[in-house]
Amino acid sequence: MGARDFERQAVSGADGAIQHHADVLVIGGGPAGAWAAVSAAAQGARVLLADKGFCGTSGATAPSGTGLWHVSPDGKAREEAKASRYAMGGQLAEHAWMDRVLAQTWDNVERLKDWGYPFPADDQGTLRCTSLQGPEYMRLMRKRVKESGARILDHSPALELLVDEHGTVCGATGVNRQTGDTWVARTGAVVIATGGCAFLSRALGCNVLTGDGQLMAAEAGAALSGMEFSNAYGLGPAFSSVTKSLFYNWATFYTADGVAIEGAGSSKGRGVIAQTLQSQPVFACLDRADAQIRAWMRTAQPNFFVSFDRQGIDPFSQHFPVTLRLEGTVRGTGGLHLVDDSCATSVPGLYAAGDAATRELICGGFTGGGSHNAAWALSSGFWAGAGAAVFGRDARAGLAQRTALRAGGVALATRGASQFDSAEVVRAVQAEVFPYERNWFREGDALRDSLGRLDALWARLRTSAPAATATEAVRAREAAAMLATSRWMYRSALQRTETRGMHRRREHGVIDPAQRHRLLSGGLDEVWVQRQAVQEVSA
Numbered sequence: 199m200g201a202r203d204f205e206r207q208a209v210s211g212a213d214g215a216i217q218h219h220a221d222v223l224v225i226g227g228g229p230a231g232a233w234a235a236v237s238a239a240a241q242g243a244r245v246l247l248a249d250k251g252f253c254g255t256s257g258a259t260a261p262s263g264t265g266l267w268h269v270s271p272d273g274k275a276r277e278e279a280k281a282s283r284y285a286m287g288g289q290l291a292e293h294a295w296m297d298r299v300l301a302q303t304w305d306n307v308e309r310l311k312d313w314g315y316p317f318p319a320d321d322q323g324t325l326r327c328t329s330l331q332g333p334e335y336m337r338l339m340r341k342r343v344k345e346s347g348a349r350i351l352d353h354s355p356a357l358e359l360l361v362d363e364h365g366t367v368c369g370a371t372g373v374n375r376q377t378g379d380t381w382v383a384r385t386g387a388v389v390i391a392t393g394g395c396a397f398l399s400r401a402l403g404c405n406v407l408t409g410d411g412q413l414m415a416a417e418a419g420a421a422l423s424g425m426e427f428s429n430a431y432g433l434g435p436a437f438s439s440v441t442k443s444l445f446y447n448w449a450t451f452y453t454a455d456g457v458a459i460e461g462a463g464s465s466k467g468r469g470v471i472a473q474t475l476q477s478q479p480v481f482a483c484l485d486r487a488d489a490q491i492r493a494w495m496r497t498a499q500p501n502f503f504v505s506f507d508r509q510g511i512d513p514f515s516q517h518f519p520v521t522l523r524l525e526g527t528v529r530g531t532g533g534l535h536l537v538d539d540s541c542a543t544s545v546p547g548l549y550a551a552g553d554a555a556t557r558e559l560i561c562g563g564f565t566g567g568g569s570h571n572a573a574w575a576l577s578s579g580f581w582a583g584a585g586a587a588v589f590g591r592d593a594r595a596g597l598a599q600r601t602a603l604r605a606g607g608v609a610l611a612t613r614g615a616s617q618f619d620s621a622e623v624v625r626a627v628q629a630e631v632f633p634y635e636r637n638w639f640r641e642g643d644a645l646r647d648s649l650g651r652l653d654a655l656w657a658r659l660r661t662s663a664p665a666a667t668a669t670e671a672v673r674a675r676e677a678a679a680m681l682a683t684s685r686w687m688y689r690s691a692l693q694r695t696e697t698r699g700m701h702r703r704r705e706h707g708v709i710d711p712a713q714r715h716r717l718l719s720g721g722l723d724e725v726w727v728q729r730q731a732v733q734e735v736s737a
Contacts (some may be wrong), residue, residue, distance in 0.1 A: 206603040207611060209360060215371065215380040219597075220246040220349070221590035222583070223370055223385040225356045225411055227253030228260070229572065230552025231391035232339035233306070233579030234586070238389075239346035241587035246383055247348050248372055250355035250392070250406045254340030257393055258403040258528055258553075259332045259575070262442060263499045265568035266576075268307055268327045269300055276300050283570065287531075287562020288698035289714060290424075292733050295559035298539070299570075302577035313338060329498065330572060332403075354381060355672050358606025359388060359414045359548070367418055367547035368593070368600055373668035380668045384597055386590030387547045389582045390415055390534060394428075394527030394553035395683040397631055398624055398676075401432050401523045402439040402501075409527070409679035411554045415534050416682065417605045420543045421720040423535040423556040423730070426690035426701045427563045428683070429637045430529035431472070431522035433464055436479075438505035441523055443567060445495055445502060448487035452517055454479055469702075472522055472634040481517040524632055530700065531557040531565050532687065535718055540585025541578050547589055551575065551582040558716060563699020607722065609665045609674035618662040620670075623677040626655055631684050641704040645692045652685050660723060686719045693717055693727045 222238040224231045227249030235247045249256060269279045280296045307327050311317065315338055317325040343350060353375045360369040360382075369384040392411030396404035412422060432441025446464035451471060453459060459480065461470040474480050487495065492514055496503060506513050527533055534543050534550040536559070541549050552575040561570050604611060609618075630648040631637050659678055665671035694717060696710035697703050716730040 205611060206361070206605060209371070209382060209602040209604060215382045218246055218381060218383040220244045220383065220385045221594055222246070222387050222389065222586045223248065223383045224389045224391055224583070225370060226391035226393060226552070226554065227251070227340075227350070228257035228391065228393055228552060228575065229336065229339060230554070230575040230579035230582075231389070232336070232343050233576055234389045234391055234551050234583035235343045235348040236339075236346045237580045237583030238587040238590075239348050241584055243587035243590055245346070245348035246351065246385065247343060248351040248354045248356055248370070248383070250353070250410070252352045253343065253350050254336045256403075256406050258407065259572070260336040261403045262332045262440070262501055263329055264332060264572045265329050265444070266303065266307070266327065267300065267569045267573035268303055271301070271304065283561060286699070287558075287564045288709060290558055290562030290699070290716065290732055292559050294733070299560050299573050299577045302580060303573040306576050306580060310338070313342060351381065355410065356414065357668070357671055357675055358604055358610055359418045360384070360602040361418050361605050362600040362602065365419060365545065366593075367545055368597065368602055370414070371604065371606075373672060375669065375672065378667070378669055384602060386593035386597060387549065387586035389586050390543075390548065390550045390554045391552050391579060391582070392554050394530070394533065395680060396525045396528045397628055397680055399523045399525065399628075399632070400439050401434075401441045401525050401528070404525065404528055407528055407553070408676040409683040410675060411550070412534060413675070413679035413682045414605070415543060415545065415548060415550065416720055416722060417607055418545045418548060420545045420548060421535040421718045422533060422686055423716050423718050424558040424563070425527075425532035425683075425686040425719050426694045426717060427558070427699050428527045428530035428532040428687045429640070429700055430525045430566065431468070431638060432525045432529060432567065433468065433471070433520060433522055435505060436519040436521040437509065440502055440505060441525065441567070442499055442502050445484060445487075445499070446482060448491060449482045449484050450486060451520070452481045452483065454481065456517070468522070469638070471520070472638045475522065476634055479519050482520045483515070483517050484513045485515065487514060522634070522638075524637065526631070526683070528553055529565060529567050529571070531561050531563060532690075533557065539581065541582035542585055547593065549582040549586045551578040563701055608659045608678040609662070609671050612660060612662055612664060614662040616663055617665060618659050618674070618677075620673040620677040623655065623659065623681060627652070627677070627680045627684050631687070638702065639704055640691055640702055642692060645688050649685065649688050649692070652681060652688065656681055656685065656723070682722065685725050689725045689727050690717045690719050
């Protein structure tokens with residue numbers, strides 16, 4: 199449905215764009231994209247990687263530490279690890295996929311060891327591999343991408359996918375943000391590894407994560423899944439972008455008068471914080487951490503303390519204001535629907551990995567920060583790269599004979615009298631998805647109310663003029679992607695009339711056993727939602 203919402207134009211060789219040719223184009227340079235590039239190159243593919251920022255420093259992983267779902271195959275550890283997440287996610291995960299991710303993460307950690315990643319050792323000399331420091335991790339991954347022979351286009355966001363006359367993806371177009379030059383990549387396959395959508399909420403590392411890849415894929419006809427599970431809010435200081443919430447397990451939460459808020463917490467009780475924030479400020483203090491825990495915190499995530507140190511606040515003894523920042527699909531589970539083990543999407547030649555792809559397969563309806571997310575990025579990137587390499591090599595021979603059509607729509611191929619104001623659109627979308635009373639505590643009438651405004655806004659963008667320059671098109675496409683994401687998210691949320699995982703409905707406060715299914719979604723002018731059964735087969 200969505201693939202035909204916009205008229206497609208053929209790519210012209212005379213448009214002055216810089217031309218690239220490869221077997222595989224990876225869009226996105228975070229951990230999933232880097233693993234995809236390395237994996238595709240290992241299969242003998244010619245690989246091109248295009249990153250909106252600088253591959254190795256942009257995205258949610260690069261600036262911070264992250265946990266890793268690294269579980270020994272010995273004993274019952276993996277079964278226990280799966281059982282915990284299976285229940286938390288509302289029994290929507292699949293054991294076969296959890297097994298695959300646990301096994302691939304274990305193998306890829308061995309690769310990281312061989313490549314020289316500095317895992318710390320305990321007192322007995324055993325390496326601790328359950329966390330990764332983002333700066334060191336991504337610096338190493340950029341090095342490995344370059345050593346694999348892949349070419350990197352830094353500061354070069356993709357704007358739209360290219361498809362042939364049969365609907366098979368055959369490349370993408372984009373722009374270099376530093377020079378303003380446009381580029382066209384003709385490739386046999388594409389991996390979407392652009393991350394999730396955090397709606398420009400100022401969460402750490404999320405300023406480049408606006409759902410661009412999901413919009414491009416939907417324009418080519420791809421489906422999404424689990425978009426109702428996209429209302430993840432990160433806990434952090436009101437004066438900081440750092441939303442690493444692990445340390446708040448040792449916090450007590452208070453009102454401005456210094457009264458402890460009953461039931462408030464990080465892992466459990468975040469809803470109490472959201473409810474309280476609707477009427478008054480909430481303060482925290484890490485006053486339940488002893489001296490040993492405090493020392494470990496400083497070592498494990500030093501960037502957590504930077505904003506406190508700058509303001510002269512001791513978080514272990516002083517109360518500081520906290521907030522909940524929407525992180526959407528970055529810490530939610532929704533993303534592009536995958537149709538097989540190679541992380542292929544429903545569009546031929548198009549693959550997805552990391553936060554851009556649904557994590558329902560291993561997390562069901564609930565995830566969060568780090569751990570499973572990091573393992574999923576590492577594993578799905580590895581599989582998507584390999585799958586794209588096989589498809590891309592097979593498609594290489596006939597690439598020159600295929601007509602490349604532009605799949606992009608809003609801000610690129612639309613026809614109208616005036617351009618839309620990207621900043622205004624961003625603010626309008628944020629007004630619908632940021633408020634706790636609309637997105638954290640969902641209710642049918644409020645969802646329909648928001649969708650009325652969001653749909654009207656999409657209709658206005660649909661009839662706007664294209665962006666005047668390629669650089670302006672980047673901002674316009676970000677705004678359009680955020681808008682599209684919000685509509686898939688709320689339409690799916692409206693269809694799930696129960697509370698499951700992170701999806702909460704005020705008027706449907708319990709799990710409905712009859713709704714143990716996935717919700718696929720897609721479309722642009724007309725958003726559609728349909729059910730899909732959860733596979734029961736265990737590995």
